[in-house]
Amino acid sequence: MIESEHERQSPASTVFVPAYAKINLTLRVLGRRPDGYHALLSVFQTLSLHDTLRVEPTEDGVVACVTSLPELNTPENLAERAARLLRDRAGQPHLGARIEVEKVIPAQGGLGGGSSDAATTLAALNALWGLGLPEERQETLGAELGSDVPFFTRGGTALITGRGEFVRALPDAEPLWFLLAKPPVAVSTPAVFRALTPTDYAGEGVRDPVAEAIERGDPLPFEALTNTLEEPVLRSYPAVAETRAALLAAGAPLVRMSGSGPTLYAPFRDLGAAVAVRERAVAAGIAVWLTHSVSRSAVAGSRPAGWAGRPTTHPEAR
Numbered sequence: 001m002i003e004s005e006h007e008r009q010s011p012a013s014t015v016f017v018p019a020y021a022k023i024n025l026t027l028r029v030l031g032r033r034p035d036g037y038h039a040l041l042s043v044f045q046t047l048s049l050h051d052t053l054r055v056e057p058t059e060d061g062v063v064a065c066v067t068s069l070p071e072l073n074t075p076e077n078l079a080e081r082a083a084r085l086l087r088d089r090a091g092q093p094h095l096g097a098r099i100e101v102e103k104v105i106p107a108q109g110g111l112g113g114g115s116s117d118a119a120t121t122l123a124a125l126n127a128l129w130g131l132g133l134p135e136e137r138q139e140t141l142g143a144e145l146g147s148d149v150p151f152f153t154r155g156g157t158a159l160i161t162g163r164g165e166f167v168r169a170l171p172d173a174e175p176l177w178f179l180l181a182k183p184p185v186a187v188s189t190p191a192v193f194r195a196l197t198p199t200d201y202a203g204e205g206v207r208d209p210v211a212e213a214i215e216r217g218d219p220l221p222f223e224a225l226t227n228t229l230e231e232p233v234l235r236s237y238p239a240v241a242e243t244r245a246a247l248l249a250a251g252a253p254l255v256r257m258s259g260s261g262p263t264l265y266a267p268f269r270d271l272g273a274a275v276a277v278r279e280r281a282v283a284a285g286i287a288v289w290l291t292h293s294v295s296r297s298a299v300a301g302s303r304p305a306g307w308a309g310r311p312t313t314h315p316e317a318r
């Protein structure tokens with residue numbers, strides 16, 4: 001029998017692991033909650049665009065994280081906070097980790113880069129430290145770090161509710177290519193949510209036809225992709241409206257915004273069509289990434305597994 005790469009590794013070995021970006025195929029803001037957050041109904045999809053983490057477990061009780069972007073190298077970095085949270089909740093202060101993050105996902109772009117780094121750190125250290133925490137528990141820990149973090153525990157295609165912390169796995173959506181473009185502007189997520197008015201709210205009980213199509217195994221209904229936050233951002237940030245217009249002028253059949261933006265995406269069934277739009281967009285001075293959807297099983301396969309025979313050490317995992 002051929003052993004897999006992960007099975008051959010010793011428990012304390014160092015791993016490289018991708019932290020995938022996401023887009024929101026749909027995002028409906030249902031209303032404002034008493035705690036100041038907003039109730040959401042959203043279909044999330046992981047993309048092949050990813051940061052790369054190098055995670056080295058240690059036994060010296062020190063958690064250190066360095067990224068390729070100096071401005072992210074603070075104790076507030078979500079990957080570093082994730083490692084500390086996991087160590088503290090495991091009640092094993094001797095555990096430590098050296099984490100390096102090559103940032104590729106544009107920061108503060110609506111693509112969940114920091115959240116994905118955090119969830120991937122939890123998953124990797126859960127395996128490398130031999131904690132054996134089930135995915136549900138990793139999601140709960142992730143929710144303490146940020147609303148988008150729990151989705152990235154499993155990734156793939158999922159329906160998100162609550163403030164983002166309730167994750168229901170959907171069947172994998174139709175595999176698609178996506179062009180991404182990040183307008184040259186910083187958008188504040190709290191400001192975007194604050195700018196909403198009650199007329200923007202979809203209200204409780206609304207259905208998501210995209211989630212329903214995915215559950216039926218139908219092709220993705222492009223015309224039903226939607227984002228409550230898109231109109232307010234287009235109104236307030238002319239650079240986003242300009243990038244959107246440039247993508248449409250380059251031939252993209254449909255352009256939507258991801259999350260609270262400002263990153264825009266255009267879906268394609270055909271690589272040739274995506275490449276043709278990319279070339280025209282680049283000629284017009286728009287930087288674009290060509291990426292594609294990533295299934296939940298591909299996300300699982302990219303993570304270090306636990307290893308046979310090692311007892312789980314976390315009481316909640318028993």
Ligand code: C5P
Nearest residue numbers: 036037038146147148163164189190193
């Ligand atoms: O949870 P997270 O720290 O990622 O959220 C950032 C901010 O975005 C929150 O402080 C809040 O202002 C806003 N937000 C919201 N409703 C959500 C998620 C985020 O109002 N469901």
